[in-house]
Amino acid sequence: MIKKKLKLPHPGRYVRRAIQDRGISVYKVAKLCGIHQSTLNMVVNEKRGISMDVALRLAKLFGVRPQLFMDLQVSYDLRIREQEISKDDSYNGIQNLELVESQGSV
DSSP states (O other): OOOOOOOOOOHHHHHHHHHHHTTOOHHHHHHHHTOOHHHHHHHHTTSSOOOHHHHHHHHHHHTSOHHHHHHHHHHHHHHHHHHHHTTOHHHHTOOOHHHHHHTTOO
């Protein structure tokens, strides 16, 4: 069976949509949050991840939990790393501990 590689949505896409849905500019959001405009531009243009500081500031501005932005970022990072590590022989050689224990190999 051939696995398809899905294009993973970057967390910045959600931030960009939130900004666009409100009809305001990235500049205005950056100014209101106290984030440097270039930092926010990099996030919404999917060139940079969402840091904890940016998550806290965006959450306060948009009235949501900071965990929302952090969950998006961590999920994205994890999916990217899973794709990378799936090609790594040292990863593919890891067996489930219960299986190893049941075989008496531990």
